[in-house]
Amino acid sequence: MIKLRVSESKQHLETEKGETFFFLADTVWSAFTNATLEGWGDYLDYRKMQGFNVLQINILQQWDASESDLNIKPFEYKEDGSFNFYKRNDAYFERAEKMVAMAVEKGFVPALVLLWCNYVPDTWGSEISDVNNMPLELVEDYIKYVDARFSKYHPIYLVSGDTDFPTDRAIEYYSLALNTIKRLSPHCLTTLHIRGRLQEIPDAFLYSDKLDFYMFQSGHNAQFQNMTYKLAEEFSNKPVKRPSLNSEPCYEQIGYSRNLYGRFGQFDVRKAAWQSLLSGASAGITYGAHGIWSWHKKGKSFGLIGEAFDRPYDWKDALKFEGAWDYAFAKKIFKLYDLYDLEPLDIVLKNTEEIRAASSSDSTKIAIYVPVNTVLKLDKLLEDYEFTVIDLEYRRFGEADVSYEENRTIIDMHMFGSDVLIIGEKRF
Template sequence: MSNIRISNNKSNFLKDDKPFFYLADTIWSAFTNVTIQEWAYYLKRRKMQGFNVLQINTLPQWDRCWSDVGVYPFPTKDGQQFDFTTFEEEYFQRARKMCEMAVEQGFQLALVVLWLNYVPGTWGSRMTDKNIMPKDFVPTYVEKVIEEFDEYHPIYMVSGDTDFDTQESIEYYKIALDILCEKSPDSLKTLHIKRGYDLIPDELLNQIDFYMFQSGHNKTQQDMAYRLPEIFAKKYPKKPMINAEPCYEQMGFSREEYGRFEKEDTRKAAWTSILSGACAGVTYGAHGIWNWNKINCPSNPILGEGFDKPFTWQEAIEFQGAWDYGYIKYLLHQYRVDYLEPVNHLLGNDTQEIRVAKAKDKYFIYAKHNTSIKILEDLSNYQALAIDLDKKRISDIEINCTKKESTIEMHPFYKDVLIILEKRSEN
């Protein structure tokens, strides 16, 4: 039986009956691209950085970097187009070995069952239709996934980067979800949906255990990191929420627009999501890890949304943002936070970019730029400190209060900060 479950507050997870902050790394291409030796190093490094969940595609990622491993789940002549009639057992044996290694290191697996390009009627299958899985093969494949991976107690991400704009796509995912609910009743199930999307079909809504949304890699829509959890909270029954694909570090802006996301951008996406209701966890991504880029490997002819060139995986695994995300988990653990209530209505500044949440007798505020911050409450019995999220320095800050509002004065740092307000000790 799976040892991860939804907490009673319906906002967070428990694992082994203890609060569990879902801190995932995106490694979609693991089963096709990563050698066993590389995998051992990857697991050791990500564990050191604080990650506890791995998001993996059970099928070959359509826009992965070209692989020199040479194993695939189905017969194929070119590594791109598959024969959906039988399985290649070597692929699954190897994938099981990788899962076993990950679980031994303490990682929770989150496995995608059907990425969107395998399903008709999605935006991905309209870009390339060479690998649409026959509908009558879907039950066979989903049962194979359960047979091979269920013993590792994964979370099942039934869809990958998908939309539900056609009935045809909904029917495919309904088939998969029904089988998972029947044959793996104790596992947690969710849907990984496309950037900026907030539609969960009624046919699937009651069968998933928590929500995943994606603020994604579009330069001009990074506000989705806090807008989407607000939308989900108003639109759907209460369940834990996760930003399962915020902007990836050093990912080129989508649609081949010039520029890349830096560590400050990834921190902002994480903290603004968490303080806006998606406090169950967050996912990190490094451009070169998710698609596993190696030196001198030829380019994949399918480029998905069209991002700039990735770094090699050896470079990408050392990006600073991975440590920043581990620091998120560390801070929440240190302050014993397992639930954060968004309270942005208390913000007196004329912006939505600053995010405010409350945890019992503490307030958490994220601000990317330095300014005085007004909170529409009397916080005279609180003390404030600012944590420099770039260099991990800490400063006490002055709070000036009236009976109606409090002003948190400017901190001394130049990058983004997390401000923590905590009640003064009565002693």
Template sequence: MLKVNNRRFEKDGKTFFYLADTCWSAFTNISMNDWRHYLKKRKAQGYNVIQINVLRQWDASTISDGKVWEPFELVSNDGTRVYDYSKPNEEYFNHAEEMLKVMEEYDLTPGLILLWCNYIPDTWVHGMAQATNLMPYENVAGYVEMAVKRFKKYHPIYFISGDTDFPEESKAKDYYLTAYDVVKANDAEALVSAHIAGEHTDVYPDLLEKLDFFSYQSGHGRDGQQTSYSIPKEMLKKGFNKPMVDTEVCYEFMPKFSREMDERYSAKDVRKSSWQAVLAGAFGGVTYGAHGIWSWHNSGETFPPGYPYPADFHDALNFSGAMDIAYIKEKTKDLINPQPVELDGLKALKGQNKTLVYVPAARDVDLSDLDFDFSQVKAVNLENRRIYFPEVADKLAKKLDLADDYLLILA
């Protein structure tokens, strides 16, 4: 079971770098054969957490084989899906348990989102026609208790919210506080957080103080990618001293949300966002996402309008960015007492044993602000992970002749 130790996670007495993938639609969209194939792949890549929406994802892809898993009895299916929340579908939750049993075989931790934003009143998603499924408040405690009692044996992390904002003068606060209280009453040792909408930091203060770690997302806005590092920097300035995780960096192949929607995020974009998040203070971990995995898309299926189609999941599962992000875990998990620092305008993470500096584009790097002597400066090309040894003179690491971003390792 995971525990919190200051600003990092631990498991069995060892540092646990939270390396997750977003697979929001797992319980509704994935066959067991595909599920095993997917988990085997991510486990081999070094992932240790899979983030899943317990209930139906409002913007998932359709299901090609016709099998529609519904978490509650369906009252209406005129395109809006209206549930009777007093009548859980036992078949659905049995199916979810079977999937969690397979995760257990692979020693993967479930990150279970209990209440996605479309189930909560007054959140941003309710202005969109296709988002419905509002859960009556009187059903929240019963649903959460049922889910936790079923799933606690798999030692999940719980997120009481999914992709949400925190509207004032709203019943939403009661939903979240009730969900938190019910989780802790039924699985007291479990870690609990809230998955916040992209580029946001605001959480109800009385909820924030309860959370075991801070989960934010830098998200998919082209003009908001700096929040990957500005958010943890802001939280550190406020004195937040628990782990921080960017649980939704920009998804590889996802369109860059903007007026034009004419570009998609590359593996390099994802690398940059992820490295800058971790080195700026979110060294609890980071979450990768592929546009085609989170919605579990098969070619030919429909997908909610508003931005270009995702890749087929078979292709998305092989995007190179997944391994790029896994490399962050390998280079940061053994840092002793890491502290985020700014070094010549670059994001860096200083440990007692080594310091990591992310260089997004080739340039000279002034190392004179470091207050320790280093005997070696090594550079790793993050596109292909080839090793270089830049020339260093008077604590100035000279620019490498590389077109790619790279990591300086000072030891």
């Protein structure tokens, strides 16, 4: 069982033995309601083989999950089809606990959402559907029940799910949830999963000693993909320093939100990862496959509630999307070059923010992500560095063609066909 804490540098997470933990999560919001135990076991085996170590799961029913063959819900139904929060279905939570135990046995850290936005009044989710707002009087008892079920597995608790904080009432809900779970199980790390492109969190959380690290969401809007690095910069510069990571970049093969035609491909999700990692959010990254998060089965319905995405792939097909290997490769690169303490570096001389650069705290390593091939001019003389070009499409390593002029370093165009990561290592 992996037990996590925040590193002394406040840049990443680490195990109780002091080993750096690169947070590499997969998004399986709907697992508890949709996955069979057999399918769950197969899924765990495959993601474990790839190197994933965190699973983001919604404890309660995901409001935009795919239709399921299973008929198991966390609460009894009322006549109008909404939940009766006063009558909990213990069988549902027993099954969910078994799934968590299976994951932990395989070496995963569960990252469990306490209250998705549609369960809390006044949030953007409740504006779409407020039929399942949980009564405030039941929140504390619900958190106590969750704690008794899951905290022994040392999960990370995502106190909120895809939420904004528009009113004092919404903040009250999430403050109660955060304070309760941290009082009951201070050993469990806590964070907030917030709405896409949201840059600010209320002072009640920003300055709370009960919040352990930041998550942000660059999201699935095609016209706002620059949020991968904008939000990374924003959260790494918050007045209270905490590790930060992009917990929901664009999912592979998800349709552009708002019913726009188009899907994000392997290159898009890879670019989102590296732009986040080199812009201040170096604690890790979360992957998502369109078909896994909603646990879709071919022939089943997929509602358009929420972000209105195109139809998912069958989960068994989505499990094999190539982009997951790209994220696993990023984890390997961080370990290979010991990039865990990266800080953004403004040395790229180009009329774009798409190229991202970062350096280690001792300046012995430099990492540069170049999404589109170009001659790279750096506003720094780096004659004492050796450069390697890593082809991120086919995961190959090559030599860089480097020259120098005045106080600048010039890295010529590489010969790979897609995006690359350039690593500079200082010679001693």
